[in-house]
Amino acid sequence: MSSHSLLQQRDPAWASDFKAILKAYEQAGGKPDLLQTPRVASAVVSANRVLALNEIEGVNIEAEELESGVRARITVAPGTKVDYPVHLCFGMIPAEGLQEIIPEFEIGEGAEVGFLAHCTFPNAVDLKHVMEAHVHVGPGATMRYSEAHYHGPHGGIEVLPTTHAQVDEGGRLEFGFNLVHGRVGRLVIQFEVDVADRGVVELVTKAYGWADDFISVNEAVQLNGEGARGLTKTRVAVRDRATSEVYTTAEGNAPGAVGHMDCTEIVRGEAVARNVPAVVVRNDRARVTHEAAIGSVSKKELETLMARGLEEDEAVDIIIRGMLG
């Protein structure tokens, strides 16, 4: 596919949809201007329609509209160093419906690329968003992917992102998921990654649930290559009657493989938090560690902020939002 230098807005009839999704994109923390900058590769998907697409030299985006979503293949050519993160916007403006996104990321050998993805469902009342992603980070390549969600104030949403990733020899994958504004609804994250020799993976997940939100994070890191390294960092806060469950597995299966799982969950009110780390080591030169802390907000942090004149609720909010970045 040839490279394009201008934003392709596919159908003028969708201009109002485009405008609405850009507004929602902004609510999710995105910068709409960047979606319309020619030097920034981008894709805007609303429900099952690709509203806009921009490719740049070395970054190829193919998108196919499905009955209830979009299948996309994003390829970064070997050796390409992408100056500006690729911007992706997925969302739905209606209150009800189903969106299935099936992306495939292919990062060529030695390439370096970042992605800023925003998933926005500002009016969700009875909505389901399913993502089934496949990621391949080639030898010596680096992929940094950061995904921020905004689900609106109602909580009537189910979000089910699943990612299967492969990091080749000397490759690096940094993957961040962030849902700290608006309601969560029901969120079930599944992530599995296989890391080859000297490959590195870092998974950072942050979520803040309240009312009857449900958060489930399931991550499995297989350090199969010699000297492979993996880190999972999970930060979850729940209050009211919300529930969070964090299941992380790290396997050290080769000499010199080093893995670490770090989970902090803050619980307030009647909320429930659970952390179940699993450590598997199949090689006597591998090492996997984990640390977990679940509990209320630190009393000293709380009282320190209150001693500056903040109400307890304000102080708790600052501490939680600080932890969630």
Added chain:
Amino acid sequence: MGNDALLKVEDVWVQRPGAEVLRGVNLTVRRGEVHALLGLNGSGKTSLALTLMGCGGYEPNRGRILFDGRDITGLSVTERARLGLTLAWQEPARFEGLVAADYLALGMKNPARERVEEALTAVALSPLAYLGRTVNSALSGGERKRIELAAVYAMQPRLAVLDEPDSGIDVLCIEDIMTLIRRMADGGTSVLLITHRDEMAEVADTASLMCGGAVVNTGTPAEVREYFARRCRPHEGLLGSQPWGAEAGGTYQRVVAEEVRDE
């Protein structure tokens, strides 16, 4: 209560699990003064600081605390802070994701960048280098301590309780901290300064000595140090740590009794 007394602690007793940490504390801090609180480790100084701030687990079971003539014994930490009382913790908290600029601005009535920068400069930290630094474990204990002091300074409270502001600070910069304390007092903030260092106590106008959970002597810093050397030093081994055993309790009683007899 005299008009010049900003803080008055009257016969305050605090029971913690396994120990009575304050046993009838009486203390007065006057407006505009720096009052040093001296005493051995475990004598109850930090317990008193947490009690004054209203921290959880330090509710008095007897006595009362008056702030500017108002009984604040039952008030929350927030309510006390809003009246103008604050505390710089001996071991400051760590805040993941909270940068120094925001941390300092939290307690200010009218947050202004100039004031935040001035406060950092006052504790010998470069605003350029520290405004954006997160107040977490990436900072050294000394750096967090200075940021804590800067936050209190920026807040411009009426009374600042500083719990060992010199601990963890490199010796070369102790003078900066002393200057800051004097500057706070000159700016209208009374200071209750908890310290172990003689040179820090020199910045104070008055001082009190805590021993066995009570204030046993009040005077000028020099008088209190002399009292400590004469009366408490000989019993240091027995008085040095909570909970006080029967023997230490008896020693404490003798120290106080000698004072009463002398008077």
